[in-house]
Amino acid sequence: MVTIRLTNSKTRRKEDFRPIDSSNVRMYVCGPTVYDRAHLGNARPVVVFDVLNRLLRHVYGEGHVTYVRNFTDVDDKINAEALRRQKAGVPGTLEELIHGRTEETIAWYHADMDALGALRPDHEPRATEYIGQMVAMTQGLIASGHAYAVEGHVLFRVRSYKDYGKLSGRSVDDMIAGARVEVAPYKEDPMDFVLWKPSSGEEPGWDSPWGKGRPGWHIECSAMSHELLGESFDIHGGGLDLQFPHHENEIAQSACAHPHGDFAHYWLHNEMLQVEGKKMSKSLGNFFTVRDLLDQGIPGEVIRFVFLMTHYRSPMDWTAEKARQAEATLRKWRAATAEVAASAPLVSVIEALADDLNTAGALAALHVAAGEGDWAGLKASAVLLGLLEPAMGSWSSAPDVDLSAQTQRLIDLRAAAMASKDFSAVDALKAALVTAGVEVRMSKAGIELVPGPDFDPAKLEALQ
RNA sequence: GGCGGGUUGGCGGAGAGGUUACGCAGCGGAUUGCAAAUCCGUGAAGACCGGUUCGAUUCCGGUACCCGCCUCCA
Secondary structure, eight states: OOOOEEEETTTTEEEEOOOSOTTSEEEEEOOOBTTSOOBHHHHHHHHHHHHHHHHHHHHHOGGGEEEEEOBBOOOHHHHHHHHHHHHTTOOSOHHHHHHHHHHHHHHHHHHHHHHTTOOOOSBOOBGGGGHHHHHHHHHHHHHTTSEEEETTEEEEOGGGOTTTTTTTTOOHHHHHHHOOSOOOTTOSSTTOEEEEEEOOTTSOOBOOTTSSEEEOTTHHHHHHHHHHHOSEEEEEEEEGGGIIIIIHHHHHHHHHHOTTOOEEEEEEEEOOEEETTEEOOTTTTOOOBHHHHHHTTOOHHHHHHHHHTSOTTSOEEEOHHHHHHHHHHHHHHHHHHTTOOOOOOOHHHHHHHHBTOOHHHHHHHHHHHHHHTOHHHHHHHHHHTTOSOGGGOGGGSOOOOOOHHHHHHHHHHHHHHHHHOOOHHHHHHHHHHHHTTEEEEEETTEEEEEEOTTOOHHHHHTTO
8 A cells, every 4th residue: 555645744744644544534624714705825725635635535445534624604704794784784684694605605615616626525514513512622621621711701721731832833932922912801821712702792602601602713623523533533734824823722622622532643734825926915916716717717627737736835826827837738638638548547646646745746747647648547647636537628628610611721722822832822811710719730631720729719700 | 023934947846865857938850831739859957155975956054035824814
């Protein structure tokens, strides 16, 4: 069996991956807060961990992997949007409006991530469906002295967990020195974080031993991963930005609530996304969603390919030039493999992926296979990477147009030109065809006209 | 201020202590009436300064610059 090696944020080293139970490899990835369309940065962890999910299934077997990715549907941004709708006169209770907003966003998310070729996880739990577990976990943490209730809040006592800060490499004292934490008079320690907070009438809330309220952000992942994957599981993933404080707090809560488990064995963090060399942000005006790109006609498969060009632990720069290259490569490969039956994935590709998800190396191996004409191997390997899937390829198929009249005309003109040595008429027609996005292939054997990516039927019409 | 990461040829982007990454672009050739497409070939790198070593772009230290998180935009 192939040994997968992964860089574990917990140890800061590349380690051999040894699952707790190879008949049920368990992975939890932090999913989106569902208040709006997923932006391009949201899509990176989705693709990264989709590749890992596919690799694990390839190595351990389709039925031997459990992949969980949550939806955070309790959040102040969602509340704000629901409240805005209510004030705008949309009928329904606040809870109903919140639910409507999250359902709508989840449907968008599914559609957009499906377009990127990401397989749906085995479980996609929603925070609102696990409030009971969160309350129970919070109660347990209070009982064991790791949390305290005060003024309707429940706070986690950071000093009660000796390894707090280990994942992100900081000590509690370091963090306080940096001191950009919310100062609240009821906190025992400035670093203590919220497990439960009170809700006003304009916020969604659930009954609890501490009054009507809602959970803090971090507790949901601890509760849901425990419920679905157990006290100890194999892999926990997410964006690097989540390492602190989100994952640090998850570890503290879970370790203290379940002292006999050891939570996640391997922590994986993908680096951030940039756009044309800069951080994507609304203020820089380079902020866009996955749907924006799809609507511009950039296929999801092309977006996926661009993501795979960069190793997941390096910052990835989204550029138009990369999209252009990715599209050209995919067109070539799709054309070459259209009629080919996939064989088995290439060893070179599996080895690259097994080496800490080296997707760039895997793509290079695909290029090598293309150079050798091993299209069957290329196809099988590409499918493992979530590329060249038949269902994703409609964008690359040539427009169904009849160019036989133009072809014949060009043949006639060329035949005449061969005799007269005056090629001006041939060149004129050829130039017009090229302008219309038609590729002109002339050889001794004949002439072939192929509609290309920029094919424009209107310009062709003008030639008639 | 604290913590972490990065700096590879024109561009993108990997691995490996010594032997070709790979792709795009470029250049040369084949092919073509000329092109396109295709095929063949090819030049080009490792921020800077030290150290370890027979040998470092690859290991160690320092400098410069860039980036991320600590501010619920992943």
